Amino acid sequence: MKAVLINGSPRAKGCTFTALTELKNTLEQEGIEAEIVHVGNKDIRGCIACRKCRQTGKCVFDDVVNEIAPKLKECDAFVIGSPVYFASPAGGAISFLDRLFFSTFNVDKSMKVGAAVVTCRRGGNTAAFDVLNKYFAMNGMPIATSQYWNMVYGSSAEEVLQDKEGLQTMRTLGRNMAFLVKSIAMGKEKLGLPEKEPLTFTNFYKPGIED
Template sequence: MKVLTICGSPRPGGNTALALDEMENVFAEEGIDCERVTVGGRDIRGCIACGHCFEHGRCVFDDIVNEVAPKLAEADGLVVGAPVYYGSANGTVSAFLDRLFYSTGGQDKTMKVGAAFAVARRGGTSATYDELNKYFAISGMPIATGQYWNGVFGRERGEAAEDAEGMQQMRTLARNMAFLMKSVALGRERYGLPVKEPFQRTNFIR
């Protein structure tokens, strides 16, 4: 099994990366491969709703979003960690996720397991946690949970390691995610995936 982890922080070796390290150690213990992609320091523009991806199956901006799309297709689970900027995920990771999920709309993500966490100096983790989970929810992805709202505190590089509860949350989240991924794999083998009805799109009526 394989998990794709996304580091939304622009700081190499920062607190978001430390939290991912904690999760990836548990995945290794569980026999699950990990691949990390760091997007925080990349130049990623937002979606322009051009519709190119509908026609060509990839985003019109040929950058890291198109590089990650096939990795997502191969993964059994996706972890997104983001620092908190002004009470929400930093703009780079938001732009990345908007375009990644929109441009891979034709890629069936049903029952891929998603997990998210936020890192902050003090406030905004729960709002960012909610924000990130919406990408999974709209895509039919089960959301792995931990023992609290997944967040770690720390501002200066390395401070997250001092947040004992936060690091425990990361380990618990990874163990729960590993269990859920393995359970989904067993269920798929025995029962297959859920039957999907043709999508009924209802726009606002004038």
């Protein structure tokens, strides 16, 4: 069983990495293979809704998004971590998620466990947390929770290590994620996945028609 943890911070070893590392260590203790991938330092442009991915199966901009797409397809759990910028996730993290989830429209994400982790100095964390969770909610991905919102406080990695409640929240999240991943695997084996109806678009969208 595998979990992919995305570091959406521009800083490789900052607050977000520190929180994700605590989560990664707990997942591994629970028998889940976990990998942290740093994307926040990449030049990631936003989605332009060209819909070329519907034809080719990948994003037209061949960058880290296409590198991560196979990992999303194969993993059992997917985590996005981001710092808070102006009460929202970092712009690079949003661009990454927009393009990743749009270009993998044909990848069945049902019952892959999703979780968001946010870091902040002081405020804006719950607003950013809500934004990140919506990617999972729209794709049939159970959202893992903890004893509090999945967040840590601090303006540096050293300060995050002093946030004992935040670190405990990461460990609790890791154990809850591992439990969900294992439980869903058992459910798939015994019950199978829930039946899916063909998609219905109330906005009258028709595939192939330009906006």
